[in-house]
Amino acid sequence: MDADVIVVGAGPTGLMLAGELRLGGAEVIVLDKLAEPTGQSRGLGFTARAMEVFDQRGLLPRFGQGETLEVSPVGHFGGVQFDFTALEGAHFGARGIPQSQTEAVLADWAADLGAEIRRGCEVLAVTDGFLNGDHVEVTVATADGVRQLRAPYLVGCDGGKSTVRKLAGIGFPGTEATRAMFLADVTGLDLKPRYLGETLPNGMVMAAPLKEGVHRIIVCPHGAAARSADDTVTFEEVAKAWEHITGEDISGGGAEWVSFFSDATRQAADYKRGRVLLAGDAAHIHLPAGGQGLSTGVQDAANLGWKLAAVVTGRAGEALLDTYHAERHPVGRRLLMNTRAQGMVFLGGDPAEPLRRVITELTGYDTVRRHLAGIVSHLDIRYDVTDDGDAAHPLLGRRLGRLPLTGPDGKTDTFRLLHAGRGVLLDLVGDPGLREAAAAWTGRVDVVTATARTADRGAVFAGAEAVLVRPDGHVAWTGAGGADGLGTALARWFGAPAEG
Numbered sequence: 001m002d003a004d005v006i007v008v009g010a011g012p013t014g015l016m017l018a019g020e021l022r023l024g025g026a027e028v029i030v031l032d033k034l035a036e037p038t039g040q041s042r043g044l045g046f047t048a049r050a051m052e053v054f055d056q057r058g059l060l061p062r063f064g065q066g067e068t069l070e071v072s073p074v075g076h077f078g079g080v081q082f083d084f085t086a087l088e089g090a091h092f093g094a095r096g097i098p099q100s101q102t103e104a105v106l107a108d109w110a111a112d113l114g115a116e117i118r119r120g121c122e123v124l125a126v127t128d129g130f131l132n133g134d135h136v137e138v139t140v141a142t143a144d145g146v147r148q149l150r151a152p153y154l155v156g157c158d159g160g161k162s163t164v165r166k167l168a169g170i171g172f173p174g175t176e177a178t179r180a181m182f183l184a185d186v187t188g189l190d191l192k193p194r195y196l197g198e199t200l201p202n203g204m205v206m207a208a209p210l211k212e213g214v215h216r217i218i219v220c221p222h223g224a225a226a227r228s229a230d231d232t233v234t235f236e237e238v239a240k241a242w243e244h245i246t247g248e249d250i251s252g253g254g255a256e257w258v259s260f261f262s263d264a265t266r267q268a269a270d271y272k273r274g275r276v277l278l279a280g281d282a283a284h285i286h287l288p289a290g291g292q293g294l295s296t297g298v299q300d301a302a303n304l305g306w307k308l309a310a311v312v313t314g315r316a317g318e319a320l321l322d323t324y325h326a327e328r329h330p331v332g333r334r335l336l337m338n339t340r341a342q343g344m345v346f347l348g349g350d351p352a353e354p355l356r357r358v359i360t361e362l363t364g365y366d367t368v369r370r371h372l373a374g375i376v377s378h379l380d381i382r383y384d385v386t387d388d389g390d391a392a393h394p395l396l397g398r399r400l401g402r403l404p405l406t407g408p409d410g411k412t413d414t415f416r417l418l419h420a421g422r423g424v425l426l427d428l429v430g431d432p433g434l435r436e437a438a439a440a441w442t443g444r445v446d447v448v449t450a451t452a453r454t455a456d457r458g459a460v461f462a463g464a465e466a467v468l469v470r471p472d473g474h475v476a477w478t479g480a481g482g483a484d485g486l487g488t489a490l491a492r493w494f495g496a497p498a499e500g
Contacts, residue, residue: 017157022114161229165268
């Protein structure tokens with residue numbers, strides 16, 4: 001075998017997955033058909049939950065802005081703006097981070113961990129053996145000719161036109177594009193910032209400064225027909241659409257690059273077929289409302305990476321991988337629902353005005369603001385983590401936010417405990433029985449005795465004296481005294497206990 005896992009696609013999802021796999025001890029090769037990164041950045045930030053995922057791995061300082069990135073407390077749902085901090089810990093995510101920077105950070109991190117990133121490598125074929133055999137064989141075109149690579153698993157992180165998805169025969173049902181929208185990084189212009197978009201009679205526009213002399217603009221004219229994926233777009237076309245909507249002439253400027261996107265909405269029927277898996281845009285495409293695409297892909301990778309690493313290194317059985325589709329497919333389905341809804345509200349023109357007014361009224365209610373903020377920030381995701389589906393404790397299946405702790409070595413927090421990519425059994429009361437119960441999973445789960453703030457013990461931990469946290473930050477078990485059920489949870493998520 002050439003590696004334990006072959007990942008196709010060196011975008012944010014593929015690179016995040018590569019790092020997660022390496023933290024779990026898996027050998028990984030990342031293939032990308034481009035000889036070099038394009039440097040273009042469709043995304044300009046990430047959601048609050050994706051920001052947490054990066055924080056869980058200690059990656060925020062790599063963005064060059066310390067551990068605090070610029071965030072906005074104000075976000076929107078379909079262009080209806082409101083304060084996201086109605087939901088504790090929520091905000092509109094990190095702003096002003098070009099996707100090219102996110103990719104560079106993740107590429108350096110994955111390489112530092114030992115991932116092999118091969119560029120200029122295009123996947124041509126995948127053998128049928130991935131359905132019933134013990135490995136996947138991939139035919140790859142390289143600068144030195146056609147090569148064959150083999151690995152137990154192949155993961156397609158190669159975008160909405162995913163070659164891996166097509167070669168694996170995985171269906172991609174959904175709705176066709178109904179409109180075209182333009183994207184450009186323009187130069188030589190002094191534009192009014194429109195960070196969250198401005199809806200006008202002829203369409204919607206967004207504008208945000210990227211760097212000195214460069215603005216990112218998005219132009220969504222009403223009535224612009226869907227385009228073929230093979231079409232190209234010019235700056236002149238973008239400038240004409242901008243003037244049609246805003247009345248402003250920007251034709252005297254220029255553009256570093258221009259592109260277009262659509263409201264096509266599709267989701268892979270299966271995130272796993274045999275030994276082939278999908279993540280990121282290869283698994284779901286949608287209107288880019290609220291920067292959720294990159295963020296969802298990163299969370300796909302954080303969910304899959306530790307599970308796949310545990311399987312390929314023999315620490316866990318194949319059944320663990322089935323939880324990837326079970327957990328992430330519903331998340332993707334809900335993502336498509338919320339982005340379609342936002343598209344109707346934001347881009348529906350005059351017919352959608354009554355709906356916008358209703359949503360505006362509803363955001364006057366705290367419960368509604370919390371609900372909508374949870375959807376867009378992804379902080380509301382909850383997995384079914386128990387064998388019998390009983391999730392009585394409010395933390396079960398939910399992510400554990402960043403909370404300060406005091407441990408034997410001093411001050412720490414819940415995210416720092418996850419930097420190594422292992423599970424964490426957090427003992428809040430110093431119960432030696434917990435350490436004894438988890439001893440057979442040493443090396444897979446870190447047992448940490450620490451105290452939390454009194455307020456957090458009541459409001460967040462809700463009476464729990466111990467919590468088992470998966471490497472992706474989601475809580476898999478809570479205990480109110482003793483270790484009842486802990487062994488079952490450890491075996492389900494971290495494999496059979498070690499003998500002896």
